[in-house]
Amino acid sequence: MDRPEIILAPGPTPIPPEVLLAQGSPLVYHRGPGFGDIMREVTGRLKELYRTDADVLLMTSSGTGALESAIQNCFSPGDEVLVPVAGFFAERWASLARAYNLTVHTVDFEWGQKVDPARIAEALAAHPGTKAVLLTQSETSTGVIQPIQALAAVANDAGVMVVADVVSSLGAVPFAFDEWGIDVALGGSQKALSASPGIAFAAISPRAWGVSKTATNPRFYFDWAAYAKFAALKDPENPWTPAISVMQGLQAALRLYFQDGVQAAMARHQTLSIAVKEGAKALGLDLFGEGLEDNWTVTAIRAPEAADADVICESIRRDFACVLAPGQGPLKGKVFRIGHFGYFSELDIIRGLSALEMTLGSLGHPVKPGAGVAAAETVFMERR
Numbered sequence: 521m522d523r524p525e526i527i528l529a530p531g532p533t534p535i536p537p538e539v540l541l542a543q544g545s546p547l548v549y550h551r552g553p554g555f556g557d558i559m560r561e562v563t564g565r566l567k568e569l570y571r572t573d574a575d576v577l578l579m580t581s582s583g584t585g586a587l588e589s590a591i592q593n594c595f596s597p598g599d600e601v602l603v604p605v606a607g608f609f610a611e612r613w614a615s616l617a618r619a620y621n622l623t624v625h626t627v628d629f630e631w632g633q634k635v636d637p638a639r640i641a642e643a644l645a646a647h648p649g650t651k652a653v654l655l656t657q658s659e660t661s662t663g664v665i666q667p668i669q670a671l672a673a674v675a676n677d678a679g680v681m682v683v684a685d686v687v688s689s690l691g692a693v694p695f696a697f698d699e700w701g702i703d704v705a706l707g708g709s710q711k712a713l714s715a716s717p718g719i720a721f722a723a724i725s726p727r728a729w730g731v732s733k734t735a736t737n738p739r740f741y742f743d744w745a746a747y748a749k750f751a752a753l754k755d756p757e758n759p760w761t762p763a764i765s766v767m768q769g770l771q772a773a774l775r776l777y778f779q780d781g782v783q784a785a786m787a788r789h790q791t792l793s794i795a796v797k798e799g800a801k802a803l804g805l806d807l808f809g810e811g812l813e814d815n816w817t818v819t820a821i822r823a824p825e826a827a828d829a830d831v832i833c834e835s836i837r838r839d840f841a842c843v844l845a846p847g848q849g850p851l852k853g854k855v856f857r858i859g860h861f862g863y864f865s866e867l868d869i870i871r872g873l874s875a876l877e878m879t880l881g882s883l884g885h886p887v888k889p890g891a892g893v894a895a896a897e898t899v900f901m902e903r904r
Contacts, residue, residue, distance in 0.1 A: 529845040530660040530818040532710035533862030542772035556755030565774040572697035577747040583687035583708030586720035589742035596736040597621040604635040608661035613654040632809040644678040652681035658689035663820035692861040714863035715773035718766035789816040792860035795896040802895035826885035840875035
């Protein structure tokens with residue numbers, strides 16, 4: 521029987537039926553009051569999620585486009601930035617900055633480690649010309665949630681800007697733009713909010729706006745000033761033709777998210793995370809990465825001796841139409857990753873762990889049938 525795949529990857533996450541229906545509705549013309557109402561509602565909800573009174577701009581792109589917009593709008597060629605590198609997406613920050621001829625200082629950590637704020641303070645002291653620190657909150661390549669609040673405090677103490685990638689963390693784990701002293705935070709529609717890919721957003725502090733006025737990097741499509749000008753109209757618009765249907769879906773997704781509230785969503789992500797981790801351990805698997813109790817977005821799991829991680833991902837997809845994420849960079853073949861944020865329920869996790877049990881058994885890893893499922897069920901029952 522041909523059925524949709526079960527997506528248990530770190531994004532794009534599954535999409536609720538209400539969001540799909542909104543996306544399939546007739547388009548709202550993007551120059552008029554109808555679309556303006558959508559823009560107002562989506563922007564207001566995102567401000568609640570960011571916990572900010574600052575401007576939030578909406579752009580048609582992936583999250584990487586939002587990251588590039590920050591490099592374009594905040595910096596000039598030759599500006600110095602500091603990037604703590606502890607995974608694939610932190611490396612992307614460094615690559616983006618180099619593409620615009622910034623001077624990039626890195627502080628390298630083992631993949632799977634938490635970034636040490638003390639080492640960042642030392643690096644900032646060693647490079648007093650640094651203009652900003654480029655951070656990644658949820659490093660989905662390793663499953664680690666980085667200590668953004670502490671890292672931002674170190675950067676603010678040194679008088680440098682804080683630019684944060686929150687693409688896979690906003691709405692999934694705690695974040696507070698104003699309280700933590702963040703200058704730019706960049707998110708995307710396809711992760712914890714469970715909307716379709718295609719909308720990126722940027723929260724921008726007054727300090728970042730001031731810097732953008734003197735930055736000389738080239739910009740056009742991602743010129744924040746253009747987005748702000750159109751967002752300030754009586755009926756807010758986008759300067760370019762937006763992804764109207766995706767925006768309609770994002771409006772529906774945010775309504776669903778806020779039905780139960782932010783704290784309920786956080787608690788659900790935490791519970792699903794614990795269940796996945798306990799289920800994996802019950803199957804005799806070792807978890808990867810530091811700070812496992814904080815890693816509510818994705819769990820990285822070491823492959824057993826019986827099978828390469830890529831083979832596990834290929835087999836479970838072929839045999840059970842269940843999508844797990846393979847390892848990236850130096851972790852390729854060594855770990856596989858299970859996402860558990862966004863539109864996931866207890867039964868999605870149970871189903872995924874059951875498929876994993878059978879896959880591991882077929883590949884020669886000794887498992888007790890039902891062990892992983894039982895461990896997850898115990899977590900769910902205890903936390904109700």
